[in-house]
Amino acid sequence: MFRQLITCTSMALALGATATHAFAQGGTQDYPNKPIRLVIPFPPGGGTDILSRVIANKLTEATGWTVVPENKAGAGGTIGITEAVKSQPTGYDMVMGQKDNLILGPYLYKNLPWNPTKDLTPVAHIAYTPVIIATSANSPYKTIGDVIKAAKATPGKITYGSPGNGTSIHIAGHIFEKAAGIQLTHVPYKGSNPALMDAIAGNVDLLVSSIPSAIGQIKAGKLRPLAVTSAKRSSSLPDVPTMQDAGMKNFDVSTWYGLFMPANTPAAITQKMNAEVNKLLALPEVREAILAQGAEPQALSIKDFDAMYKADFSHSKAVVEASGAKIQ
Numbered sequence: 001m002f003r004q005l006i007t008c009t010s011m012a013l014a015l016g017a018t019a020t021h022a023f024a025q026g027g028t029q030d031y032p033n034k035p036i037r038l039v040i041p042f043p044p045g046g047g048t049d050i051l052s053r054v055i056a057n058k059l060t061e062a063t064g065w066t067v068v069p070e071n072k073a074g075a076g077g078t079i080g081i082t083e084a085v086k087s088q089p090t091g092y093d094m095v096m097g098q099k100d101n102l103i104l105g106p107y108l109y110k111n112l113p114w115n116p117t118k119d120l121t122p123v124a125h126i127a128y129t130p131v132i133i134a135t136s137a138n139s140p141y142k143t144i145g146d147v148i149k150a151a152k153a154t155p156g157k158i159t160y161g162s163p164g165n166g167t168s169i170h171i172a173g174h175i176f177e178k179a180a181g182i183q184l185t186h187v188p189y190k191g192s193n194p195a196l197m198d199a200i201a202g203n204v205d206l207l208v209s210s211i212p213s214a215i216g217q218i219k220a221g222k223l224r225p226l227a228v229t230s231a232k233r234s235s236s237l238p239d240v241p242t243m244q245d246a247g248m249k250n251f252d253v254s255t256w257y258g259l260f261m262p263a264n265t266p267a268a269i270t271q272k273m274n275a276e277v278n279k280l281l282a283l284p285e286v287r288e289a290i291l292a293q294g295a296e297p298q299a300l301s302i303k304d305f306d307a308m309y310k311a312d313f314s315h316s317k318a319v320v321e322a323s324g325a326k327i328q
């Protein structure tokens with residue numbers, strides 16, 4: 001009897017292991033067999049939207065999969081993240097995350113129904129980009145030094161527009177103020193495009209923006225770039241000085257973009273998506289498309305991406321508190 005029990009138990013375990021193995025294999029063998037939704041948590045036309053559509057289109061071209069971009073804007077990008085978190089962890093819903101919604105949002109919106117390190121799983125890092133400080137082509141400011149000089153003479157008079165209160169762009173503007181020892185007046189907008197249009201029109205003195213959002217108007221001559229916030233000059237705008245070039249030592253502020261899926265999405269699926277996206281990022285035409293938007297393509301393993309964004313999240317609380325950013 002005991003021997004029969006052992007035999008039956010062994011058979012059950014073997015069948016269970018076989019079923020689990022078959023499920024894991026099946027999770028990728030026929031994946032995907034329907035369209036994959038890519039949630040874009042910001043309005044059309046901004047940096048996140050542009051890069052998301054580059055990836056969606058190129059992924060569709062390269063693999064034959066159907067990747068469908070869908071804008072779900074609002075609340076600093078947290079509405080789109082919430083949409084993705086609520087989705088089933090089947091690999092058919094992913095979201096473009098970055099600092100605004102994943103890293104800063106939880107410290108600004110106190111009642112978010114998710115935690116970025118627990119309710120999402122990283123899939124593929126796409127790119128990073130410095131922030132750019134620009135002004136209207138008709139502005140009297142020719143350099144970042146001109147801005148600092150004027151701001152010290154008239155504290156609070158110079159205004160700067162950003163895509164919204166508490167965004168990584170707003171935080172970059174705050175860090176600039178502190179580093180330069182000046183006081184500016186922040187004007188938050190609901191997205192990149194409204195801030196961009198008002199800066200071109202001269203309704204705000206400065207625009208603080210991601211490069212992908214502003215590069216088209218810079219190349220069209222409607223915006224004058226003053227400085228980028230990264231330690232190195234941008235590959236897309238090599239003639240634009242860094243803040244360190246302007247004398248602010250160790251100034252290095254950038255944001256990043258990456259794909260996430262709901263927590264508990266099978267690892268076989270996330271690894272498959274990571275591999276396909278990383279193949280894309282190695283293609284010259286994809287790299288050129290990303291660089292053309294002012295971002296720097298960067299492929300990472302899931303392990304390295306996970307470590308990077310979790311470290312970023314843990315370090316951002318003090319920065320947000322120091323900025324005084326609050327969501328009303």
